[in-house]
Amino acid sequence: MDEGQRTVLFMLATSRGIRQYRAFKAEYTRVAQQLQDEGHEVAPSPAARHYERLLRFGGVKRGPHAPTARVLEHLFQRPIRDLLCLAPEMPELEPEHSTQAPSPPVLDESELLMTARDAASHAGEAAALHLDEMTLDQLHDDLVQLARRYGYTAPAEVYQGATSLLRTAQALLERTRSPEQHTRLYYAAGQASALLAAVSFDLGALTPAVSFARSSAQYGKTIGNGPLQSYAYGMMAFMAFWDGRPSEAVRLAKNAQQFGGLGDTARRRLYAIEARAHGHLRNDDQAQRAIRDAWEQNSGQRDELHDDIGGEFGFDDARTAMSNATTCLLLRDAQSAEDAATKALTLLSSLAASEQPIVVSGPAAIDLARARLMRSEVEGAQEALVPVFRVPPNWRSSGMMERLTAARIELTRPEFQGAPAALALAEQIEDFSAFSPARRLGATNPLAIEA
Structure with a gap:
């Protein structure tokens, strides 16, 4: 602890030989029992972590409650407000000035042994606040599994799992003093918060999604x-x-590209997001440039989060193609959108049905349908949407719903007026959308895919 941060309590406890928590607790308990025998209300000794905060100026936002303060005041014979003051602010604690050099302290073996015992006690307490590495390994494995199964796990299940893992990481942070373990736990908490941001968005809850992303x-x-x-x-x-x-969005995507340690997958993802943002701005040149940049990330560089863990943190070719299809729709380029969406679905078709992430296959199929509607191909759009209409209600994310809304808007064009096939498809979209989690949560976000 920096000498300038010590409280009066620190100085007095040190001078009394009870600076270490074990010695302090024993003396506190003795005084508390004495006061209790006299009829006073007292509280048990502060916990070790709270005691350390009391020794550091500003370590606690407010003083201890009366039963604790009563014992401390009796033990050190000072008001609690003085005990929590910065030590230099109490002149009577400062050594008297003298023109003579102070005499060197006289030490004996008993004092040396006492100091040695205090050091051993403190080291033992620090060692006790060290988690079993297997606990951290299990937390890591659980997060990896959740991230990798994100694409084919219902959003509500992901939310429950990520919430549990975040709380576990936060609780474990209070049980270790190891800097290395703190780093691992903050990393775990960051991953869990990121997954909560993604699933909150999928559930149509934009405000908590942004909060989780910031966390x-x-x-x-x-x-x-x-x-x-x-x-x-x-x-x-x-x-x-x-x-x-x-x-x-463009500014944030560019800022994200400036962080160190990024692999190709991370950069591909950021360029795809930037392209979408330029698409919303109807900036064709910049959008096309970002699309090209996304595909050109092939330096061989990797990072743990996006590549080794992957899953929801990953961004493979299928997801890149799906995102680029959406960008092309924003630019009203139906042919390029159909080509990109078809590429995404073709890449996914090589996977087993149980391994195809709905968060990618669903949007890609809807984008393919909308590209066909832009060319007035209602039957082709209906064909593309067949697998989408099979998606169970709990899996219907806000991204899918907004894309379907955009497709529904395409069906309002004059050439579709009164066409039975167009009317039937519009009704089917409306019925399908009514039972999504986002609609049940009352989501009213602006369209992600503008008509």
């Missing part, structure tokens, strides 16, 4: 983890254009 970025900043901060900033960029702020 994830802060956790990443605390431990200097560039990929985690980059992912969080990318999420905030994504949410910004969804919320009708595409210029802010």
